[in-house]
Amino acid sequence: MDKEAYLISRLNSKYVGDDAAIIGNTLYSMDAFFEDTHFKREWMSMSQIGRKAMLINLSDAVAMNAYPKYALVTVSLPKELSITEIDELMQSMEQTAGEYGCEIIGGDTIGGEKLHLSITIVSESKNPLLRKGLKEGDLLAFTGTLGESKRDLDILLEGGRVDPGSRFYEPVLRADFVYKARPFLRVGMDISDGLYCDTNKLLDMNEYGFDILDNISDDVGFSGEEYEMLVGFKKEHLSTLEAIARETDTPLNVFAEVVRNDERFPCKSHHFL
Amino acid sequence: MDKEAYLISRLNSKYVGDDAAIIGNTLYSMDAFFEDTHFKREWMSMSQIGRKAMLINLSDAVAMNAYPKYALVTVSLPKELSITEIDELMQSMEQTAGEYGCEIIGGDTIGGEKLHLSITIVSESKNPLLRKGLKEGDLLAFTGTLGESKRDLDILLEGGRVDPGSRFYEPVLRADFVYKARPFLRVGMDISDGLYCDTNKLLDMNEYGFDILDNISDDVGFSGEEYEMLVGFKKEHLSTLEAIARETDTPLNVFAEVVRNDERFPCKSHHFL
Numbered sequence: 001m002d003k004e005a006y007l008i009s010r011l012n013s014k015y016v017g018d019d020a021a022i023i024g025n026t027l028y029s030m031d032a033f034f035e036d037t038h039f040k041r042e043w044m045s046m047s048q049i050g051r052k053a054m055l056i057n058l059s060d061a062v063a064m065n066a067y068p069k070y071a072l073v074t075v076s077l078p079k080e081l082s083i084t085e086i087d088e089l090m091q092s093m094e095q096t097a098g099e100y101g102c103e104i105i106g107g108d109t110i111g112g113e114k115l116h117l118s119i120t121i122v123s124e125s126k127n128p129l130l131r132k133g134l135k136e137g138d139l140l141a142f143t144g145t146l147g148e149s150k151r152d153l154d155i156l157l158e159g160g161r162v163d164p165g166s167r168f169y170e171p172v173l174r175a176d177f178v179y180k181a182r183p184f185l186r187v188g189m190d191i192s193d194g195l196y197c198d199t200n201k202l203l204d205m206n207e208y209g210f211d212i213l214d215n216i217s218d219d220v221g222f223s224g225e226e227y228e229m230l231v232g233f234k235k236e237h238l239s240t241l242e243a244i245a246r247e248t249d250t251p252l253n254v255f256a257e258v259v260r261n262d263e264r265f266p267c268k269s270h271h272f273l
Numbered sequence: 274m275d276k277e278a279y280l281i282s283r284l285n286s287k288y289v290g291d292d293a294a295i296i297g298n299t300l301y302s303m304d305a306f307f308e309d310t311h312f313k314r315e316w317m318s319m320s321q322i323g324r325k326a327m328l329i330n331l332s333d334a335v336a337m338n339a340y341p342k343y344a345l346v347t348v349s350l351p352k353e354l355s356i357t358e359i360d361e362l363m364q365s366m367e368q369t370a371g372e373y374g375c376e377i378i379g380g381d382t383i384g385g386e387k388l389h390l391s392i393t394i395v396s397e398s399k400n401p402l403l404r405k406g407l408k409e410g411d412l413l414a415f416t417g418t419l420g421e422s423k424r425d426l427d428i429l430l431e432g433g434r435v436d437p438g439s440r441f442y443e444p445v446l447r448a449d450f451v452y453k454a455r456p457f458l459r460v461g462m463d464i465s466d467g468l469y470c471d472t473n474k475l476l477d478m479n480e481y482g483f484d485i486l487d488n489i490s491d492d493v494g495f496s497g498e499e500y501e502m503l504v505g506f507k508k509e510h511l512s513t514l515e516a517i518a519r520e521t522d523t524p525l526n527v528f529a530e531v532v533r534n535d536e537r538f539p540c541k542s543h544h545f546l
Contacts, residue, residue: 030391030393032383036386074303106293107303108303112310118303118347122301
């Protein structure tokens, strides 16, 4: 959405551009998970909502090779939610944060018509993985299998049901891979707007284009909210990264080489509102 | 609202209870400013919305004797907002944060039906002012003149207009007073839910009651979102604090003495939804 991009660019600070702002060794990131923008309440249990809200926030830290430490959570609570539902939501967020060593330390709660969650993550990294730094000849790769998130979102939008283990409900963060691979990566980011759009962002920021090495279907390229990793690295590190990928059980798909051209993928908003 | 209080209590962390969570010398706080919960869009310009959203967030830090450093801002943007309006909103938030030495370093922007703002403030304090620590015989006082915020909210709710300088639009933070008075204060918090409710919170937390020294009208006691300070201090510091109050142009109103009883004020939610 153009106005969103405009507002983000208006945050004319030297820290904006990556998933998180970096101050010393501390990273700060913030992501919204809003009803009717990111999810419909009838699609998900409270526990699934809490878990996904927390995972997509933890992803910002993990994708930058940072260790999540603290979370702040602001919740707008619809009146009709029961105490049991609120418990489910909170427990799920606490449990999910805890799996990544992160503690919820505060936040705000207000009454509202919709269930909106805003989360801030404070994380630490001695060597954050940024979006800037690609060089000519680098390889671009993504982790995992893309496409399921969009496919399942489309099914839900048409009133269907999807498997509870779907990536749409339960993104898989590649923490082990990122932490081990960091020394061999030039750039990286999580795939939230789809591989096409996010690759374009990376290329725009680094002022390069690409030669395709492995064709990507639109079902893969347009699938947003995957939270798999998009990474760029020096060709000579390919075999090391492939070994780390095997070791951490992470599919690694090399799909392009960075070159000096203006090549871009088609990109359109993946939000359903 | 009971469910809000419940959810806040469910954030069962050792850090929750004050306006901000404290980790070392760093304080983290987060407040929502949501359309139709905290304001109606027809009541305020974009610039007023941005300013109040930032001020109520800075207030959490200032009220704890902390210096705001960084802000993260998540905005849900209705489609009908123009680029000019977005500019006004952002400029106003940046300018207001800047007045308190605080920089917006990141955040998130999404499309939504309503204009909702969530802000996180990272602040620093070597000697944070907490809510816990009251002793028998301490005095309770509030700063400024209370009542205007509720009076003007009532006028707006009835379709009337209020002065652009109203406290409802433009809370006055007592930064100078707090920073200078800190060594002589036992406890403190900003008045967001009204003097009655916030005094009760302070007393609940400290397990004391009070003797009234100066009668408070319901117009004053029930007025929420004032962002004046509620403080408690040792009797012998009264004259020092009165001097600091004069020096910083801060009306200081002593209204109660802390005693061992169960006295509480009447308390009801001040939100209009």
